Every structure is written in C-alpha cells, then in structure tokens.
Amino acid sequence: MTELRVDLSSPVPVYEQIRSQVAALVAVGALAPGDRLPASRDLARDLGIAVGTAQRAYRELETSGVVTSRRRVGTVVAEPPAGGLRGGAEPVGEPQRPADGPTSDTGGLVDEARAFVARAREQGLSDEAVLAFVRGALLPERRGG
Amino acid sequence: MFGLSGMILPAAVVVLVLVPGAVALLVAVLLAGRPEGHDATVAAARRHEARISAAAAALSIGLAVGLSSRAVDPWGPPGVLLGLAPFAAVLMICLARIVGESRWPRPAGEVRTAPLVRRSVPDQGGWRLVTFLGTTGALGVAFVVFGLTAAADGRSVEGVERQVTYPGDPGTEVVSAAGPYPGWEFGGPALVLLVLVVVAVLVALRVVTRRPPIGLLSPAQDDAIRRTSASRVLAGAQLWVGLGAAGHLAFAGGALNSTGGMTGGLVSLVLALVLVIGSVVIAAPALLYRRVEAAGTAPRAASTGSPA
Numbered sequence: 513m514t515e516l517r518v519d520l521s522s523p524v525p526v527y528e529q530i531r532s533q534v535a536a537l538v539a540v541g542a543l544a545p546g547d548r549l550p551a552s553r554d555l556a557r558d559l560g561i562a563v564g565t566a567q568r569a570y571r572e573l574e575t576s577g578v579v580t581s582r583r584r585v586g587t588v589v590a591e592p593p594a595g596g597l598r599g600g601a602e603p604v605g606e607p608q609r610p611a612d613g614p615t616s617d618t619g620g621l622v623d624e625a626r627a628f629v630a631r632a633r634e635q636g637l638s639d640e641a642v643l644a645f646v647r648g649a650l651l652p653e654r655r656g657g
Numbered sequence: 658m659f660g661l662s663g664m665i666l667p668a669a670v671v672v673l674v675l676v677p678g679a680v681a682l683l684v685a686v687l688l689a690g691r692p693e694g695h696d697a698t699v700a701a702a703r704r705h706e707a708r709i710s711a712a713a714a715a716l717s718i719g720l721a722v723g724l725s726s727r728a729v730d731p732w733g734p735p736g737v738l739l740g741l742a743p744f745a746a747v748l749m750i751c752l753a754r755i756v757g758e759s760r761w762p763r764p765a766g767e768v769r770t771a772p773l774v775r776r777s778v779p780d781q782g783g784w785r786l787v788t789f790l791g792t793t794g795a796l797g798v799a800f801v802v803f804g805l806t807a808a809a810d811g812r813s814v815e816g817v818e819r820q821v822t823y824p825g826d827p828g829t830e831v832v833s834a835a836g837p838y839p840g841w842e843f844g845g846p847a848l849v850l851l852v853l854v855v856v857a858v859l860v861a862l863r864v865v866t867r868r869p870p871i872g873l874l875s876p877a878q879d880d881a882i883r884r885t886s887a888s889r890v891l892a893g894a895q896l897w898v899g900l901g902a903a904g905h906l907a908f909a910g911g912a913l914n915s916t917g918g919m920t921g922g923l924v925s926l927v928l929a930l931v932l933v934i935g936s937v938v939i940a941a942p943a944l945l946y947r948r949v950e951a952a953g954t955a956p957r958a959a960s961t962g963s964p965a
Contacts, residue, residue, distance in 0.1 A: 513876040514773040521767040537773070548775045558771035558869050560764030586775065 514542050518559055526561055530569035535578050538589055540622050549579060549587040698873040702882050703946060709757030710889045716753050717746035717893065740843045740908075743901030744850040750893040751857035758864045758886070762872060771869075772876040778862045781884060785891035786862070788939060792895065792932075793855050796902045800844035800851070803909055807840025814838040814909075816916025835915035839905040847905065851898075858894045862887055881947040892943030899936025903929040 514537055518529045537543045550558070552566040559566070570587055573579045580590045632642045724742035764771075779786060808815045813836030819828040837843065865886045870879045910925030 513880065515770050515876045516773050517768065517770045519768050534773070543773070549773060550771075550775045554776070554867065555771060555773075557867065558764065559769045560869065561769075 516555075516559070518561070520561075526559075527565045527569040527572065530555075530566065531572045534569070534573055535576070538578050540625070543589045545589050545591045547589045548585065549589070551586055698871075699878055702871050702874060702878075705761065706882055706886055709754060709760075709886070712757065713750045713753035713889075713893060717749040717897065720749045721746040721897070736837050737843055737846060740839065740847055740901070740905060741850055743897040743904070744847060744854050746897045747854045747894045748850075748857050750890065750897070751854075751861040754861045754886070754890050755864050758861075758868050761868055764869050765872065769872075770876075772880070774876075776866045776883075778859065778866050781866050781887040782862055782891060783884075783888075785888055785895065785939070785943070789858065789891050789895050789898070790855070792898055792902065792936075793851055796898065796905075797848060797851055799902070799906070800839065800848045803839040803905070804841040804844050804848075807838050807842075807844075808834055808836075811840035811842035811845075812836050812838060813840070814912045814916055814918070816913075816918055818917050833916050835912040837908050838912040839909050843905070843908075847901070854894065854898065858890065861890050865890065884947045885943075888943040888947070892940035896936050896940040899932045899939075903932040903936075906932065 516530060516533050518526050520526065522529065534543070534549070543549075549555075549570070552570050553563050556563040556566040570579065570581070574581055574587075577590055577593065579587050581587050629642055632645070721742040724738045724745060727738055782789075804811070806814060813834045815832055815834045818831050818833060820831050821828040839847070865883060868883065870876065871882065874882070906925045906929035910922040910929060913919075913922035913925060915922075
C-alpha cells in the first residue's frame with residue numbers, strides 16, 4: 513500500500529512534499545496511469561493539514577501533467593505522453609522537467625535507479641546522501657544547459 | 658385469536674436476548690484469547706476498537722431488552738415495541754460506533770503519513786454490505802406484502818374455511834382471523850425504522866471510512882482495523898435485522914397456519930429459521946480481526962499519536 517509522508521518541520525512546503533512524492537511514485541511506476549488518488553479533502557484529513565494545501569499539491573501535479581482531474585472520477589494518474597514528456601506547463605520559475613512517469617524507453621532507468629538505491633543502502637548511506645549523489649550528478653548537465 | 662402469541666412471544670424474546678448475548682460472550686472470549694505478537698501500538702489500537710465494539714454491542718442489547726420487556730407499550734397496540742426493538746438496536750450500534758470513531762487520536766506530530774488510496778464505503782463494506790442491503794430490501798418487500806395481505810385492523814390475517822357439519826352438507830364459509838400478523842400496525846413503523854437503519858448504517862460506515870489513519874500503524878495495519886470496524890458494524894446490523902425479520906416472519910407464519918394458509922405459514926417459518934441461522938453465521942466471523950498483510954506488519958518509524 514502506497515503512502516505519503518510529510519514533515520511539517522521541514523523547510524520544504526508541505527504541498528511541495530506531496531507533489532514531489534506523488535510525482536516520484538508515478539515515475540517509478542508505484543502509481544500507474546488510471547490509479548485514483550484520494551480526494552484532496554480526504555488526504556488533508558488523513559494528514560491533518562489544511563485542505564488548501566492538498567488542493568495546491570494536486571493543482572501543481574495537474575499542471576505538470578502527472579495527474580488529471582475528472583468530474584465524478586476525481587484525481588487520477590495521467591497517461592504518459594507519447595513523446596515521453598509530461599505535457600502542460602511547468603510551475604512558474606521551475607526548469608523544464610523530463611517525464612515524471614515511466615515510459616517504454618525509461619523502464620530500464622527505473623530498474624537502474626532501484627539498483628543504485630539498493631547498493632547505496634547496502635553501504636549504509638542515508639536517503640539524503642543518495643539524493644545528494646543524484647543532485648550532484650545532475651549539476652554538470654544543468655551547467656551545460 | 659392471539660393464542661399463538663403466547664408461545665411465540667417468549668420464544669422471540671429469548672432469541673432476541675440470548676443470541677446476541679451469546680455472540681457478546683464469544684466476543685469477550687475471543688478478545689481475551691487473542692494471539693499476542695503485535696507491538697504495543699497495534700495492541701492499543703485493537704483494544705480501542707474492541708472497546709467501541711463491546712460498547713456498541715452492550716448498548717444495543719440493553720436497548721433491545723429494555724424495549725422487548727415492556728409489558729405495555731406507551732403507544733400503539735401491544736407488541737409493536739417488541740417488533741421495533743431489533744431495529745432500534747441497530748440504530749444504537751451505529752450511534753455508538755459514530756461516537757467511538759471520533760475518539761481515535763487525530764493526526765499529530767511533525768511527521769505524518771497517509772495511505773495514497775481512495776477509500777469508499779462499498780470497498781470497506783464489501784460482501785457484508787451487499788448482504789445487509791439485500792436483507793433489508795427483502796424485509797421491506799415482505800413488510801409491504803404483509804401489509805397488503807393483512808386484515809382491515811392491520812394486525813391480523815383472515816382466512817376462509819368451509820365447515821361441513823354432516824355428510825352431504827354443502828358447507829358454510831367461515832372467516833377466521835389470527836394474529837399477531839405484521840400488517841401495517843406492526844409493519845408500518847418497522848418499515849420506517851428499517852429505512853432509518855439503512856441510513857444509519859451507511860452513515861456509520863462513512864465515519865469509519867473517513868477516519869484518519871491511526872498514528873504509528875502501517876497503512877496495512879490501519880486498513881485491517883478499519884475493515885474490522887466496518888465488518889463489525891455490518892455484522893451487528895445484520896444480526897439484529899436478521900433476528901427482527903425472523904421474529905416478524907415467525908409471527909406471520911404462526912398466524913397464517915392458524916387461518917389455514919399452511920403453505921405460506923410454513924414458508925414464513927422456514928425463512929425465519931434460515932434468517933436466524935444465516936445472520937448468526939454471517940455475523941460470527943466479524944468477531945475476528947481482519948488479517949494484516951505480511952508486507953505491512955512493520956510499524957512505521959516516524960509518526961505520532963498512538964491510541965490510548
């Protein structure tokens with residue numbers, strides 16, 4: 513059963529924590545296209561946060577094409593776009609992101625990412641250290657862009 | 658005319674009191690003998706759930722016994738309260754559950770978790786909800802049929818018999834009546850209460866479904882306790898509605914037998930027996946806690962707000 517975890521003491525806003533976790537779960541395939549997310553009101557109640565916070569997270573996810581909102585059905589994970597990129601505008605001020613969800617040509621990357629995380633944990637590295645590795649690996653690419 | 662009630666009434670009271678009492682006793686036995694091996698938070702959550710269930714069962718039994726044992730009804734013909742008691746007991750179960758669910762700890766602490774799944778009343782209710790709605794629907798139809806076939810007084814049924822006094826006598830038609838029969842006098846209030854029962858059960862299930870997750874429990878553990886709560890609400894409702902339906906059918910069957918409607922009477926009595934046995938069989942497994950999937954048995958590392 514997939515779960516979200518938010519840290520109210522984190523400097524990262526709660527809505528961003530929700531957004532990034534849902535996007536990550538979609539990216540690794542833990543959430544598949546068509547999966548229904550809980551209503552923002554229910555998610556807010558479960559986490560004990562304001563409804564507006566959950567709604568903002570869902571809005572951001574919808575803007576980046578990770579989820580879609582449908583009347584009666586609610587919020588569901590969107591189908592990945594044919595080109596491998598999530599369509600729609602990125603949040604203002606953020607760089608263009610690659611696909612948030614796995615596509616046919618990124619399936620191998622997900623496996624490699626899992627293997628990388630597994631190896632890092634075997635070596636006793638914390639999650640933050642693993643993320644620092646990834647962020648560090650992304651830096652040259654950003655400079656080049 | 659009401660001679661049969663002399664036999665059926667005590668039997669109905671015995672069924673109404675003893676069967677739920679036996680179930681409650683079984684609850685106590687199972688709770689006392691539940692296997693250990695869970696961490697303290699899971700045990701505390703189970704105890705809290707058990708307290709809600711036990712309170713709901715005790716209050717419903719108390720209300721049913723109180724209503725059934727009244728010698729004189731404050732309103733309406735004698736026996737109406739007895740017929741309504743099982744349905745009133747369901748309302749009490751739902752009320753106790755709604756109050757009890759509000760006693761779970763709210764999300765607290767800096768780190769909070771929530772399952773990323775959409776919960777719904779049909780999902781939580783499962784086959785028990787379908788069975789319960791089917792039973793109440795069938796009982797509603799039965800009340801309408803009884804109401805339409807009852808005599809003008811709404812509490813007895815009439816039958817026509819041809820009496821022959823000597824060989825060759827063409828005979829005379831004799832109209833006989835027997836009761837109590839769940840016509841509109843009995844079935845009308847019961848039908849109204851049955852609608853309230855369905856609404857109350859759905860509201861109680863909605864409260865269970867929307868309860869925030871319990872702190873320090875894994876999503877699977879929380880889901881198991883939530884499903885246990887839902888199944889116990891439905892089990893209690895099924896048991897009382899089944900017993901109430903059986904009582905009404907038994908009275909109907911007895912009255913029909915007395916007026917010569919042997920087939921209808923026999924069918925009613927058999928249905929009553931099936932309802933009693935079936936409701937007990939359906940309700941009994943809800944005494945057991947829902948199993949937690951092995952993958953979700955590990956308690957969460959960071960979250961607060963454990964139940965008392």
